Amino acid sequence: ILNVEQSPQSLHVQEGDSTNFTCSFPSSNFYALHWYRWETAKSPEALFVMTLNGDEKKKGRISATLNTKEGYSYLYIKGSQPEDSATYLCANFGNEKLTFGTGTRLTIIP
Amino acid sequence: DSGVTQTPKHLITATGQRVTLRCSPRSGDLSVYWYQQSLDQGLQFLIQYYNGEERAKGNILERFSAQQFPDLHSELNLSSLELGDSALYFCASSAGDLGGEQFFGPGTRLTVL
Numbered sequence: 001i002l003n004v005e006q007s008p009q010s011l012h013v014q015e016g017d018s019t020n021f022t023c024s025f026p027s028s029n030f031y032a033l034h035w036y037r038w039e040t041a042k043s044p045e046a047l048f049v050m051t052l053n054g055d056e057k058k059k060g061r062i063s064a065t066l067n068t069k070e071g072y073s074y075l076y077i078k079g080s081q082p083e084d085s086a087t088y089l090c091a092n093f094g095n096e097k098l099t100f101g102t103g104t105r106l107t108i109i110p
Numbered sequence: 111d112s113g114v115t116q117t118p119k120h121l122i123t124a125t126g127q128r129v130t131l132r133c134s135p136r137s138g139d140l141s142v143y144w145y146q147q148s149l150d151q152g153l154q155f156l157i158q159y160y161n162g163e164e165r166a167k168g169n170i171l172e173r174f175s176a177q178q179f180p181d182l183h184s185e186l187n188l189s190s191l192e193l194g195d196s197a198l199y200f201c202a203s204s205a206g207d208l209g210g211e212q213f214f215g216p217g218t219r220l221t222v223l
Binding site: 044 | 151152154155158166168214
């Protein structure tokens, strides 16, 4: 993996269902993995910054895991709500700069 | 509200012109980052300043330059503007200079006609 890749590109989920998506990043020159939530017409807002292999972070119904050896992170949303609709960006901090993926656009269907 | 401010919110100008975008970081943050988001592109890192010094450089064109002043606010100067420079320009700030959480401003929408 040379760049930060996120999948899927977009996702429609029924309200109340749980969902997850993936971020893949180069495992060499890794320093930190960021997750941001970006709502339409707003600016990106930090969810998590993770640095340790095996790390798991949680904020309310949203959680993330990190595997630095294989270069991936998962973001989980439990019991999706309409306000979870947003683009979720991950970014790899390595070589002194933050490289963003193109995001997963999540739409929650009421 | 992240605490990061950017001015102006919108800017419309013509090709060949020069503009300056301004960013004030959150109180206490020493790092300022500039990003460009064009249509159908992800956030592209341009440049980072830490406590007045250039810290890291990304895909910043030679026509673009930036600086961070003693009061820690930053300016991004874009010159000889082209149609392709039309984009949303974000500034972000963080406390340190190595990988910490970044707080984004509301962005400046630049339209080059």
